[in-house]
Amino acid sequence: MKNLRIVMAQQGFEIGDIFGNVQKIIQLAKQAFDEQQAEMVVFSELCLIGYPPEDLLLRPSLKNRVDQAIEQLLKADLPCAIVIGLPLFKEGQLFNGAMCINDQKIVHQYHKQCLPNYQVFDEKRYFEHGEQSSVFDFNGVSFSILICEDIWFDQPIAQAKELGAQCILALNASPFHLGRAAQRVEQVQNIAKQNAIPVLYVNGHYAQDELVFDGASFVVNQQGECVQTCVEFEDVMSAVDLAVEGNNLSIGETNQTSWLPVMESLHQALVLGLKSYVNKNGFPGIVLGLSGGIDSGLSLAIAVDALGADRVHAVMMPFAYTSEMSIADAKEQADLLGVKFDIVPIVDVFEASFKTLQPVLNLDEPGVTEQNLQARIRGLMLMAISNKTGSMVLTTGNKSEMAVGYATLYGDMCGGYNALKDVPKTLVFELSRFLNTIKPMIPSRVIERPPSAELAPDQKDEDSLPPYDILDAIIEHYVEHDLSADAICAKGFDKETVYWVCKQIDRNEYKRRQAAEGVRITPRGFGRDRRYPITHKWLPGD
């Protein structure tokens, strides 16, 4: 009997930075050999260029750069084998590929067979699909590489097994959403058991624009048991020992842990998404409008976790309808978290704007115009601070608001990134309460008082919107599950409410189209997941 040690590299890679990624791959392989006696290191899907590279894949120098990168890897004198994901060219066609390099030679190449072209994925825009599974021998064991989507279908793994594969190396760039880690394991358990073959499932750990890759890599043995897991939301180099005896291959059970509870994984995803966006785009920090409400309160807490208090600047911008309570709560939270805090009253700018507009508009009866004016003046102030300090404005609208357009374009929607973009209001509450159980982050009055935009006297969100538990349920049915309005009514919701919500979702596509990017945490966010026309006449009815 012999032992073969493979290290799964759950790591982050920079989009487009092919040569930086090469250096990282080399360094990690050396380290895995030195510290963990790795014989092979397996990386994640398209680690050479980062995932998703989008239209960078259409740049004409891609092939040259990939060829150079392969040269560098071959010359690097790696102490162990590596399996990497990369764009592969063959006869003028581009594939989502993988390659095993050993002893300064390319010992195997593979082309992804199943190309996802739904939800957030556009792989058929770029890649041709491979035609078959294949195997290669490494130290007497027969391996087959599969890439992400390949593992969700029967044919590629069955064919690999048929070709004599003893172990599947599954390279992934599988984006996070709530509950996704457990789903992946369950699906792989089924398919591994069915084909009686172990699977090493390696996922990346990083965030890219709206997508978060949570890692959560794992190993399933040929009995379909999950025998090893990698901690979510961390860089991990995880050693897997394959015990080989003739044709038999077994994997011992090692550090198997359970996945994070929902609230914790949600928090981690929001922190990672925000941190990556701010850092990778070179912002010194963020500035946000702290209203004394729960959305900005939670956003502040997340920003402090993501960047540290010294990179966060909170600005309270009171006006006539801002309650004393809001000012006090904002100050309390800023003090609690130790962030820079300014109070910038907007009354003078509002009055000047009002007077300036008076000759053109009849502003005698206050309405939406005046409310939006307040929100936009706040945006104006924050953007000026951003311009002068270089800090990115963090916008704080939640998914419920983004859905029905309860937000002011160029007002509270100003900002470079939105941690809460895909978080429904009910989940905003739940997460805020959860964070406070760990340590005090958000004053409890901010969480418990009825939500208000404070843009008019005694305004409450529920004057304009259905109660959030109902609103969020309807949004989930309509957006995530694609139910029709009638089908939602049939679930017992009030017809008028359902139709109102669905109509608002449809007609506010124009606002969302100009909204900041934000972390995707559900199976269907409002980003690249949901591609609706702005102009259309589809009725939500049946």
Added chain:
Amino acid sequence: MKNLRIVMAQQGFEIGDIFGNVQKIIQLAKQAFDEQQAEMVVFSELCLIGYPPEDLLLRPSLKNRVDQAIEQLLKADLPCAIVIGLPLFKEGQLFNGAMCINDQKIVHQYHKQCLPNYQVFDEKRYFEHGEQSSVFDFNGVSFSILICEDIWFDQPIAQAKELGAQCILALNASPFHLGRAAQRVEQVQNIAKQNAIPVLYVNGHYAQDELVFDGASFVVNQQGECVQTCVEFEDVMSAVDLAVEGNNLSIGETNQTSWLPVMESLHQALVLGLKSYVNKNGFPGIVLGLSGGIDSGLSLAIAVDALGADRVHAVMMPFAYTSEMSIADAKEQADLLGVKFDIVPIVDVFEASFKTLQPVLNLDEPGVTEQNLQARIRGLMLMAISNKTGSMVLTTGNKSEMAVGYATLYGDMCGGYNALKDVPKTLVFELSRFLNTIKPMIPSRVIERPPSAELAPDQKDEDSLPPYDILDAIIEHYVEHDLSADAICAKGFDKETVYWVCKQIDRNEYKRRQAAEGVRITPRGFGRDRRYPITHKWLPGD
């Protein structure tokens, strides 16, 4: 010998409005029979649901609605045959399909074989592809239907010919870009001649968000001669007479006209795009900031052509750096075109903003912050007018500005739509001069003075940007032709300039992501054509 009369319906259809489109199809078919003695009317690709329907194709009631629509068409007792494009379901799969209905029966169905999934197209996100061409007999003639992309490849038409087709009915939703009409004809001429088969090429005429469908339908005979064309940018019902003698089929040359010159087609496209967006989304009109500069001057002219002077409101918002000349020119153009004109000075709001921000920021040395403040206060004013009047704000940044980010987010970028979004500055000049040759639309000083944002004393665009002819050439090479920076330098451009431009294009993706929709007029606009990550480290070099 007998004659068969087919009418090509170059028409517009509303996205998602299946039942409205059914009524339009029925009405047009009856009219074509009554007025033109049509035996068959051929409509454009996916006319039943409009193109592109995007994720509306994922709605669960799609199949029901399509089935009902087909029922309505079968029951309508149409006086002639129709060939329509529609989503077709077969065994749980969705196809981009077409159908011939005659005598209240479905006499033929076809599934599109070649699905475009590049540029602005995402058809593999929704559709399975058909496996083969097919033919059907109508009044003794053997027809084959092909759909859009099918006609750009050899196999589908060759197979149709092999199956005995005597005539191709090509249903299209082919978006406009400059010079596209002539390209289409040339390609179809080649393929028709090669296969010795006539092609009736029917395109839609409408606009949808960023896409304009220019019509420009035509007929090519089996010798590859273009024998008939439909006027671009108009609804047309064009009769085609097929003379049939045994197996021979010939098409007489009829109203063949030449395509519009570039400037005229550009103007038509911008007018159609803007008009459709404003009208279909139910805005009473538009409001725009008229600065005395050429971008807003040209936008105003286009808006008046699209909507009529009484639906257009121009607002001049002077500040300390606004020249008297700008105010005079803005007023002159507004008077010339007869639009509502207001002057709203922003000085008071600027001063109030400045004072309000002073305690937080050091604004002693004026810089970008103060410039952006001016632009954003103008956005604030326009949005307030929009809120109060319901008019849509028309934003006016050209493609050169959108490329390098020479625009203020939430400032002059405020707006629902942008007629000039894909028009490079050099083309802005050319189009402005062209329009003035037809009738005076833009004061000549607006066109001839050096461009300036007037956000600082004696500011000129060319203080911050390369000369526009150089800038636009670099943008075209980098964006439309995907050349690398080095390849552009090799064409004789200054290296520093090229690298600066490419870098600006890359880093301003975040601004464009929050920009308004606008008409696409080049083969690669900044909309769904070009899907770049915001966060990436690809260097433009080689």
